[in-house]
Amino acid sequence: MNLPPIDIEDMDIKLNLDHLVLNVLYVKFGYFHQTMPKHSHSHGSYELHYIPSGKGLLIADGQHYSLTPGTLFVTGPEVEHEQIPDETDPMAEYCVFFEVVFGPLQLQPNHRDLSREGLLSEWLLNTPFWIGPDQENMMSLFEMLAREVSLKHIxxxxxxxxxxxxxxxxSIRHYHQGPNVLNAPVKTLNDSRLVIIENTFLYNYQSITLKQLADKIGLSTRQTERTVQKQYGMSFQDKKWQARMGAAAQLLLTTDLTIRDVANAAGFSTPERFSHSFKKYYNQSPSKYRSEHRVNDLK
Structure with missing residues (x-):
């Protein structure tokens, strides 16, 4: 299956959704040949995933879901998830990552007008996770998007x-119908900084320091600490610990690495320190966690 590529970053795309504006941080297309480690998104951040071909497994909040052509799923704030490809038929994926920006009414999630529950925006905010088959011909839209981005006509x-x-x-219509009322876009505060923070905890969790992250996003350490606290509801150190433990758990479940090698990959100086930290986080030793939760296949 010859699929057109998409790689959109820094295009300053704002989408209108009722009283909300969605700031699109990136749109990408790619094939999964390796597992995407367990991770979760910050407050107000959503990822829309569409699988056009191939097979795999999604683990979201501890539940297993089969990924096959035509699967659509949305992962919102604080939904821990990882994707494991089928080695014999690696899956492809279109991914849209966006941040919710509250519009002119500045409605906050815990102060929303419940009379507006028929709006698409309300279903989005109230549904941090959804998965199901494509029933809205999504593939044709992604193909149109790929052509526009690649040709770059006026x-x-x-x-x-x-x-x-x-x-x-x-995508939202898949789980509830509602009107689509447009409002003027509002500038978000974080833009590319949010992408840097997300990618740092996803890929550089072993050794990243608060100072290094602050330098990456051009803020002071105090501002960076406050930003992490605001986005994830936890301190920098707690978020780093969560990222390391999630990556370690993924390695235990999907590889045959020794406990020592997993400890090293997660950034621990000794297996003993790793085991102590892992047991404190999961209430199980690494070996027991592996034996009880190991994913043996993708069926």
Whole structure:
């Protein structure tokens, strides 16, 4: 299956959804040949995933879901998830990562007008996780988006924005119907900084320091600590610990690495320190966790 590529970053795309604006941080397409480690997104951040081909396994909040062509799923704030490809038929994925920005009414999640529950935005905010088969011909929209981005004809930015609004709207329609009322876009505060923070905890969790992260995003250490606390509801150190433990658990379940090798990969100086930290986090030793939760296949 010859699929057109997508790699959108720094295009300053804002999508309107009722009283909300969604700031699109990136749109990507790629094939999974390795497991995507367990991770979760910060407050207000969502990832929309579409599988056009191949097979794999999604583990979200401890539940297992089969990924096959035509699967659509949305992972919102604090939903821990990882994706494991089938080695014989690696899955492809379109991924849209966006941050929710509250519009002119500045509605907060715990102060929303319940009379507005029919709006698409309310279903998005109230549904941090959803998975199911494509029933809205999503593939055609992603193909249109890929053509616009690759050809870059006049007006392609507006076309890409329009197509992405359709993608998000049709995705939410999968679990509830509602109107699509547009409002003016609002500038978000974090933009590319949020992507850097997310990727840091996903890929550089072993040794990243608060100072290094602050330097990466151009803020002071105090501002960076406050930003992490705001986005994840926990301190930098607690988020780093969560990221290390999630990565270690993924290695235990999906590889045959020794406990020593897993400890080293997670950034621990000794297996003893790793085992102590792992047991404190999961209430189980690494070996017991592996034996009780090991994923043996993708069926």
């Amino acid at each position: 007006g392609y930015h507006q076309m890409a924005t329009n197509i992405l609004e359709l993608i998000v709207t049709r």
